[in-house]
Amino acid sequence: MACSSAWRAPRLSPVLPASKFSVRSNDRNRPKEKDMMFAFAARAPLAAGFALALGAIPAMADPSPAAIGYAQTILVDIGMKPAVDLILPSMLTQLERDVVQTRPELKDAVRAALDTIQPEFVVQEKALILQAATDLANKMSEQEIKDTAAFYESPTGKKFIQAQAATAIEVNGLVGPWRQRLSTDLLDRLREELKKKGLSF
Template sequence: MIRNASRLAATAAALFMLASPVFAQEPSASHLALAREVAVNSGMTRSFDAMTEPLLAQLQQMNVTRPEIKQDLEQVVAILRPEVEQHKQKMVDNAARAFAARMTEAELKEVAAFYNTPAGKKYVEVQPLLLDDIVRDLATWTQNVSEYIMIRARAEMGKRGHQLN
């Protein structure tokens, strides 16, 4: 019976430790504010606009096939835009919570300070262009590395008396 009680206590302790992130203390308002600042100033939240604006534009394009509804569609988009902005702000809040969960307030202060420097602002400005370059180069690099791996694997397997096709 004592053995069962100690097993139960050990199991309870293990479950509590596994669940402890759920019970973690909520970040302070200043911590969340800094995390939000980093999310916005880093340019990360631009992707939310990149996702929502085409949806609104697509809705407006319906007037191409039905010109008689153009004015009503424009009014609907005008009504929806602030609602979509509220949805976007929820994602910004989620991003801030993710930053706050993984970075201390002190770390976020340092990152926020960087994004407020000329170099930080330049980084945010060129980041989409850099990502375009990297994605383009990644395709070529992946192909080259794939070929290299196969050539090297065939050579090494050949040394061992095996042939790869």
Template sequence: MKRLSGFLLGFSVALALAFSPQPAGAQQPPPAAPLKPVSPSAMQAARDLLTVKGVNQVYANAIPNIVQRAKDQFLANNLSYQKDLNEVAVMVAQTEAGKDKEIGEQMAKIYANDFTEQELKDLTAFYKSPLGQKLQQQEPKSIQASMLFMNQWAQALSETIVNEFRAEMKKRGKPLG
């Protein structure tokens, strides 16, 4: 069962961008604001919420994907090292295994900073409710349908605008191709 909400969709896009190679000299985003200390119970409430929302599914393959990307970069210029790079990739993936949990912990800290402990508990209760479960099941379809509509709408409007440009430029004696 796919348990993905709009947040997860947005987060997965952000995560993909974060793990994609950046060109040299690419502008980096400003550092995040420092987080205030939170109580252990608030952290647990945040972890519970993120667990119920299935957020760990978003970053579950972060390490294998990063290792694969690094291996592919080296392989591009060193084809004769393929066997060794494959072996090293397995070794590095094993060495780094579990570090993806840092993502979940930092997300929990962020949530514990952004919401009160009670709000986190209330949100967890909501996502465990039938409506919350329906939201998690249905929202990906709703988002997909919305994105499809927006793309079709933008395409239709774009055609209208292009035609308006052509008509206006034709009136001015400067037809567009």
């Protein structure tokens, strides 16, 4: 399947390589992924703050399997794992669509080939989640991470996650207009202050 060799997975770089088989982020046919990623994005301040706080904490002894299990529960509750779970199926679907669009006669072969190779990448995803959970568990004592998981699993914790997500959306709605005003107000105030000193630009 020579045509598929041009496809590349998105990389974490400022510029993505141009390719007719690259995964498009604006695909309208992926509402489930968009909804999940939006929901996770709304909780991103929680997850990011969590990650930043942990990044400043010295690593502890190797975490126990129980501690890693608690960490995995946390990753599910704050939306990290559900968001990651959507990446592989979405990319497989997009890759199949892109290849078949160019080579429709390969439709059945492409579907069969993707079904064959998918388990390889499922293993990679599981390893990634396990590593993330291990890293998290490595930053806290087993009791601390157990208590954290218990909080997120509790009615209060679940309500907090929902409230935090809703608040993040509301704050984003406030920040946009404020940012627009800020660009003008800062310039006006700078000119006012410089004018007091007989300066202008």
